[in-house]
Amino acid sequence: MGCAEENPEEKPKCNPFGTRFLTDDAKVFEHNAWDDVEWSEEQQEEAKRIVENQQSMKVDEEKAMRLLSAPADQWDAFYAHNENRFFKDRNWLLKEFPELDVNEACNSENVTVKILEVGCGVGNTTFPLMQVNNSSSRLFLHSCDYAPNAIRVLKSQEAYDPEKMNAFVWDITQPTPEEAPAPESLDYIVCIYVLSAIHPDKIRKALSNLMSLLKPGGTLLLKDYGRYDLTQLRFKKDRLIEGNLYCRGDGTLVYFFEMEELEALLGEFKMKKKVMHVDRRLIVNRAKQVKMYRQWIQGKFLKPVEL
Ligand SMILES: C[S@@+](CC[C@H](N)C(=O)[O-])C[C@H]1O[C@@H](n2cnc3c(N)ncnc32)[C@H](O)[C@@H]1O
Numbered sequence: 001m002g003c004a005e006e007n008p009e010e011k012p013k014c015n016p017f018g019t020r021f022l023t024d025d026a027k028v029f030e031h032n033a034w035d036d037v038e039w040s041e042e043q044q045e046e047a048k049r050i051v052e053n054q055q056s057m058k059v060d061e062e063k064a065m066r067l068l069s070a071p072a073d074q075w076d077a078f079y080a081h082n083e084n085r086f087f088k089d090r091n092w093l094l095k096e097f098p099e100l101d102v103n104e105a106c107n108s109e110n111v112t113v114k115i116l117e118v119g120c121g122v123g124n125t126t127f128p129l130m131q132v133n134n135s136s137s138r139l140f141l142h143s144c145d146y147a148p149n150a151i152r153v154l155k156s157q158e159a160y161d162p163e164k165m166n167a168f169v170w171d172i173t174q175p176t177p178e179e180a181p182a183p184e185s186l187d188y189i190v191c192i193y194v195l196s197a198i199h200p201d202k203i204r205k206a207l208s209n210l211m212s213l214l215k216p217g218g219t220l221l222l223k224d225y226g227r228y229d230l231t232q233l234r235f236k237k238d239r240l241i242e243g244n245l246y247c248r249g250d251g252t253l254v255y256f257f258e259m260e261e262l263e264a265l266l267g268e269f270k271m272k273k274k275v276m277h278v279d280r281r282l283i284v285n286r287a288k289q290v291k292m293y294r295q296w297i298q299g300k301f302l303k304p305v306e307l
Pocket of ligand 1: 075076121124125144145146147150171173192197198
């Protein structure tokens with residue numbers, strides 16, 4: 001099991017990562033997906049070997065320097081080209097992060113719940129979140145991304161409501177801009193596939209910036225790529241930059257985390273783990289009889305009231 005629980009009270013009532021478990025290998029092609037799949041030792045070794053082999057086909061240094069010097073440019077070009085046609089809405093969000101349905105909190109406590117979504121892109125998390133909390137007039141949702149084209153597309157959507165939303169351009173590795181929420185004002189910070197887009201040398205600066213905006217007692221919710229995810233193992237020539245950092249074909253960066261590594265990083269900022277889980281899923285292409293092993297890390301971290 002990849003689940004590392006510290007506080008049993010945080011355990012969800014039903015398993016948000018699914019309950020279709022593969023107990024008989026002979027039946028693997030009977031369904032499209034299996035949940036919480038254990039990796040054998042041979043499989044782990046094979047993954048390690050693939051990543052070691054990638055060392056001999058790294059991106060050339062000049063290209064790596066160019067991509068690392070202005071990573072926002074690649075994402076900005078991506079959104080200029082794709083607009084809102086690439087990412088799907090993150091409709092699983094409430095299943096994994098039920099706390100983001102803030103209706104109840106608003107009604108019972110008469111408070112405004114303030115959320116910052118980081119690396120929001122064109123709003124695939126922002127809009128589903130607003131939709132589920134539509135009746136709640138006391139949710140305020142800040143959304144930021146360092147790609148100006150992403151923010152332009154997000155703000156041009158009909159559902160963008162400036163009374164309840166504030167989308168702004170911010171590279172979270174840089175000082176907070178004027179439009180950012182006030183220090184220690186946020187109840188939640190949501191990071192979906194964004195920490196993996198940041199160079200490991202800059203991740204501490206990014207986390208320090210984010211943590212300064214979170215209220216004592218506020219929560220960081222994250223979901224990201226795990227080490228040896230299928231996408232990491234499939235990278236061929238000219239993709240590995242260094243360590244576990246790669247560039248995709250479009251030049252955007254992606255890092256693959258170990259769960260313990262992320263936990264230790266957040267620990268440096270005194271963030272207290274509520275829940276962390278490696279979501280290991282086996283996706284099956286039944287027609288082609290192909291197995292695809294995905295690994296995502298999900299975590300919830302509390303900023304203690306007293307540091
Ligand atoms: C893989 S996409 C995920 C988009 C969105 N969270 C989703 O799940 O659809 C990563 C996003 O993070 C943004 N991003 C990467 N590094 C960033 C940084 N340092 N500051 C702000 N945004 C960043 C990118 O522009 C991109 O929109």
